[in-house]
Amino acid sequence: MESYLAELNEAQRAPVLQKDGAMIVIAGAGSGKTRVLTYRIAYLMSQGVDPFNILSLTFTNKAAREMKNRISKIVGSSEAKNLWMGTFHSIFAKILRFEADKLGYPSNFTIYDTQDSQSVIRAVIKDMRLDKDVYKYKQVYNRISSFKNSLITVKAYFQNPELQEADAMSKKPRMGEIYQAYVERCFKAGAMDFDDLLLKTNELLNRFPEVLHKYQSRFRYILVDEYQDTNHSQYLIVKALSDKFQNICVVGDDAQSIYAFRGANINNILNFQKDYENVEMYRLEQNYRSTKNIVNAANSIIDKNKTKLEKVVWTANDDGPKIVVNRLLTDGEEGRFVASSIFETKMQNQLSNGDFAILYRTNAQSRAMEDALRKRDIPYRIYGGLSFYQRKEIKDILSYLRLLINPKDEEALKRIINFPARGIGQTTMDRLSIAANQYGKSIFEVIENLDHLDLKINKSTRNKLENFVNMIKSFTILSENADAFVVADTVTKKTGLVQEMKKDGTPEGVARIENIEELLNGIRDFVEEQKELADSSGSLAEFLEDVALATDMDKDTSDEDRVALMTIHLAKGLEFPYVYIVGLEEDLFPSSMSMNTRSELEEERRLFYVALTRAETQAYLTYTQSRYRWGKLVDAEPSRFIEEIDDQFLDYLVPQDDYKYKPLIDTDIFGEVDKSKLRQTKPKKGTPPPAHKPTEQQLQKLRKLKPAASEPAKATKTVNLAEGNEVEHMRFGKGKVLKIEGVGQDQKAEIDFENGGIKNLLLRFAKLKLLS
Numbered sequence: 001m002e003s004y005l006a007e008l009n010e011a012q013r014a015p016v017l018q019k020d021g022a023m024i025v026i027a028g029a030g031s032g033k034t035r036v037l038t039y040r041i042a043y044l045m046s047q048g049v050d051p052f053n054i055l056s057l058t059f060t061n062k063a064a065r066e067m068k069n070r071i072s073k074i075v076g077s078s079e080a081k082n083l084w085m086g087t088f089h090s091i092f093a094k095i096l097r098f099e100a101d102k103l104g105y106p107s108n109f110t111i112y113d114t115q116d117s118q119s120v121i122r123a124v125i126k127d128m129r130l131d132k133d134v135y136k137y138k139q140v141y142n143r144i145s146s147f148k149n150s151l152i153t154v155k156a157y158f159q160n161p162e163l164q165e166a167d168a169m170s171k172k173p174r175m176g177e178i179y180q181a182y183v184e185r186c187f188k189a190g191a192m193d194f195d196d197l198l199l200k201t202n203e204l205l206n207r208f209p210e211v212l213h214k215y216q217s218r219f220r221y222i223l224v225d226e227y228q229d230t231n232h233s234q235y236l237i238v239k240a241l242s243d244k245f246q247n248i249c250v251v252g253d254d255a256q257s258i259y260a261f262r263g264a265n266i267n268n269i270l271n272f273q274k275d276y277e278n279v280e281m282y283r284l285e286q287n288y289r290s291t292k293n294i295v296n297a298a299n300s301i302i303d304k305n306k307t308k309l310e311k312v313v314w315t316a317n318d319d320g321p322k323i324v325v326n327r328l329l330t331d332g333e334e335g336r337f338v339a340s341s342i343f344e345t346k347m348q349n350q351l352s353n354g355d356f357a358i359l360y361r362t363n364a365q366s367r368a369m370e371d372a373l374r375k376r377d378i379p380y381r382i383y384g385g386l387s388f389y390q391r392k393e394i395k396d397i398l399s400y401l402r403l404l405i406n407p408k409d410e411e412a413l414k415r416i417i418n419f420p421a422r423g424i425g426q427t428t429m430d431r432l433s434i435a436a437n438q439y440g441k442s443i444f445e446v447i448e449n450l451d452h453l454d455l456k457i458n459k460s461t462r463n464k465l466e467n468f469v470n471m472i473k474s475f476t477i478l479s480e481n482a483d484a485f486v487v488a489d490t491v492t493k494k495t496g497l498v499q500e501m502k503k504d505g506t507p508e509g510v511a512r513i514e515n516i517e518e519l520l521n522g523i524r525d526f527v528e529e530q531k532e533l534a535d536s537s538g539s540l541a542e543f544l545e546d547v548a549l550a551t552d553m554d555k556d557t558s559d560e561d562r563v564a565l566m567t568i569h570l571a572k573g574l575e576f577p578y579v580y581i582v583g584l585e586e587d588l589f590p591s592s593m594s595m596n597t598r599s600e601l602e603e604e605r606r607l608f609y610v611a612l613t614r615a616e617t618q619a620y621l622t623y624t625q626s627r628y629r630w631g632k633l634v635d636a637e638p639s640r641f642i643e644e645i646d647d648q649f650l651d652y653l654v655p656q657d658d659y660k661y662k663p664l665i666d667t668d669i670f671g672e673v674d675k676s677k678l679r680q681t682k683p684k685k686g687t688p689p690p691a692h693k694p695t696e697q698q699l700q701k702l703r704k705l706k707p708a709a710s711e712p713a714k715a716t717k718t719v720n721l722a723e724g725n726e727v728e729h730m731r732f733g734k735g736k737v738l739k740i741e742g743v744g745q746d747q748k749a750e751i752d753f754e755n756g757g758i759k760n761l762l763l764r765f766a767k768l769k770l771l772s
């Protein structure tokens with residue numbers, strides 16, 4: 001037996017050693033699913049399978065890199081770099097480039113990011129003279145994205161009366177036309193958006209049997225991590241590619257399905273056994289990641305979900321410390337608690353910053369954490385949010401680079417044709433746009449052919465346009481032989497972008513120049529890395545693809561030791577010794593947007609399960625008593641998720657029986673804290689604070705207190721409903737109550753909504769207004 005197989009337990013070894021056939025590994029968090037995939041690939045290679053024949057789909061490109069490194073170590077060669085391994089988007093972008101001509105795209109097609117796509121949609125809405133308050137571009141973008149992920153093409157949309165009706169109902173009867181115009185514009189610009197990378201791959205595999213055959217034969221072995229979060233489009237790609245050999249291994253955990261809001265379909269995992277012949281089902285039960293307290297607490301949470309596959313998760317690890325629960329006054333205080341706790345834990349146990357993660361439900365929560373960490377001089381890194389590549393100055397330079405690779409790229413062109421200012425005004429741009437539409441050409445092509453076209457553009461402007469086109473063309477010629485760094489460096493110098501910023505002289509201007517330097521350094525590193533790998537020249541096209549498809553996790557390039565801050569969605573698959581889950585409050589987590597139906601609430605609970613199971617040694621849960629939301633300070637209630645954890649696993653830093661909001665003086669508003677008042681809610685001074693669990697008596701009091709304490713607020717929320725009542729809901733609009741079931745906390749109503757159809761709502765969470 002190969003020695004590395006001893007690093008697996010028996011249950012893990014079984015799917016690794018089953019070389020051929022279809023198999024699914026369903027198992028709870030931290031049980032070694034990702035490890036099974038890694039070792040399975042190493043085993044396949046040791047059995048003589050060529051890495052070029054193995055396709056492995058991961059959640060981030062970073063995960064793919066780490067897996068490749070591990071595999072290289074196990075098999076003792078650099079062969080692992082030939083594996084097809086990465087996210088769905090990055091793998092299929094690569095394939096689409098090879099095959100682009102079949103679909104009528106140039107092989108140098110641009111990948112539009114969300115900003116670009118939304119900007120196209122805004123332009124379409126404007127050109128169609130639609131009301132931008134009704135047709136909100138972000139909503140329209142999400143709707144189009146959901147069509148694409150369900151493989152609903154423009155044609156399919158117009159053949160589907162139900163979809164059209166739904167859009168008409170939500171007062172957007174022209175959605176189909178926007179969709180059509182959007183698709184046409186992207187096509188004309190030689191651009192694919194993120195969803196196209198999956199949609200067009202499906203189209204490619206469906207329309208061209210010889211292409212399907214080629215990739216089916218290439219990918220003899222297919223592996224998919226986090227299978228529970230694949231959407232319909234991804235599912236169909238995997239299904240098509242694996243159809244020939246049926247050597248497919250997927251791993252996942254239904255309890256960690258957290259992307260339904262983006263079209264992930266949990267049925268993909270539930271139906272896997274029907275999709276293939278002779279499916280072997282494997283289960284892993286032992287968790288290697290976390291302490292007993294964490295594993296058991298997580299089990300007690302997920303137990304509350306009705307829709308789930310029954311699973312056992314246990315661990316042989318130590319009990320570990322209990323999960324610390326702390327209540328703070330405000331998010332400012334919450335940040336200070338987390339920062340001090342990290343500081344002290346780090347000092348006491350000689351740890352690195354990288355051993356700590358702070359997880360939150362929404363990006364906005366990072367600010368308070370950042371402030372507190374900065375004050376304590378604790379280095380941190382935020383994942384997600386506005387990424388480096390989306391900053392204005394970076395995007396401007398990238399737009400030049402994109403344009404010289406694909407001159408049809410209209411979003412790039414519009415951004416920079418007059419930046420730095422060249423005297424090419426909006427009127428000229430409008431004329432060029434109209435001409436481009438009229439002739440079915442790109443704006444760049446129109447400018448190239450100005451002499452042959454009868455456009456109302458004066459001589460001097462024509463010269464400026466010609467100069468611009470010639471400059472871009474000279475960059476294109478340069479890029480044919482030079483690497484990405486040389487091209488980018490030349491572009492920054494020749495376009496006068498940096499000179500423009502230097503004139504500015506403000507601290508912001510200086511920061512922008514520094515960012516550009518950072519970009520150039522990044523490009524240099526990229527080129528060196530690519531050249532080292534020897535199979536690539538480090539061309540600009542390769543760099544742009546890398547940037548376009550970098551997931552939020554992938555931007556973690558430096559090895560500096562920092563505390564990680566991210567949303568729970570991003571933390572999937574990761575692990576940290578110490579994890580702080582902050583903002584555990586009703587309406588924030590679970591989110592107020594996700595409490596209308598049981599399935600939404602269950603997704604929030606799975607999210608909490610994901611968060612807690614990231615922790616190896618210790619988890620901290622914090623909530624505040626009041627929080628600024630939408631500009632107002634509002635009372636906050638502790639999240640039901642805290643209550644759902646079995647008390648034996650928890651350690652309350654403050655007694656829970658007096659949790660009701662008491663207006664105390666807060667440093668954020670008044671500066672100094674009145675310490676005598678603070679002591680009311682904190683345990684008596686003494687270090688460390690006594691970690692005590694509420695007594696049974698306190699608990700009983702707490703249980704009695706909870707509904708009572710929140711009654712005044714609830715009374716306005718819940719309404720006494722009867723069958724036949726007319727109600728209004730903030731998302732589903734007006735509706736009629738069909739049926740009422742249950743009593744008290746569990747009372748549910750079946751309501752027929754104008755905008756949402758029939759829904760079953762738990763009345764305690766549904767914010768309904770009684771109309772009649």
Ligand SMILES: Nc1ncnc2c1ncn2[C@@H]1O[C@H](COP(=O)(O)OP(=O)(O)OP(=O)(O)O)[C@@H](O)[C@H]1O
Nearest residue numbers: 007008009028029030031032033034035288289573
């Ligand atoms: N047999 C084993 N022996 C020692 N350590 C193991 C073993 N199996 C897994 N581990 C370790 O346990 C941790 C969790 O494993 P892994 O990340 O593969 O779990 P997972 O099931 O993919 O988790 P998640 O559901 O969070 O994605 C990792 O640090 C891994 O190295």
Ligand SMILES: [Mg+2]
Nearest residue numbers: 033034035573
């Ligand atoms: Mg995993």
